[in-house]
Amino acid sequence: MKKVPLAVLLLFIFLALGSATGITTSAGKFADRLAGKLRLYVHVAQLYTKDPDEQIAMPVKDVSKSQIADTWQAPRGNDRQHQGQDIFAPQGTPVLSATEGYIANIGENSLGGQTVSVVGAGGRLYYYAHLDSYAPGIAEGDWVTPQTELGHVGTTGNAAGTPPHLHFGVYAPGGAMNPLPLLTDRPKEP
């Protein structure tokens, strides 16, 4: 039962996002959004009870696991450690969801630039950052699979001026975890 508090916290985050963005929409749209959000809460609560994925798919097209230089917890500035892995690829390379789950957030922040966050089994959050652009048509609350395109590799946020890469983070309820041991190569396309 110790899993419940984070699920409740997630619900409050979603509710807060909903109330912040719902004010400017019409009442009808707001009701639709609210119904959509409520469905999402139920789905996320269901996902939360599942065991977390032991293996996840490489989130950048045509990159293999052996190409990733392990920078987990490498120093970043004076007081930060790298809470994820950087997966380098040409600008515009498709970023695919590593797991099944629901899109919890699509948004911009100063470090990550354009980001997508997906809630997966076990309440894990998968974080895709520095996106050059979002995949057309994706929305918060969408169900995704490892075949779903989320966006494209870029240099937004604090990756400006660096070679284009995806910053990929995995956050378990207990905190950040190293994505590298979980990653598996996708089957080669013919």
Ligand SMILES: [Zn+2]
């Ligand atoms: Zn990074």
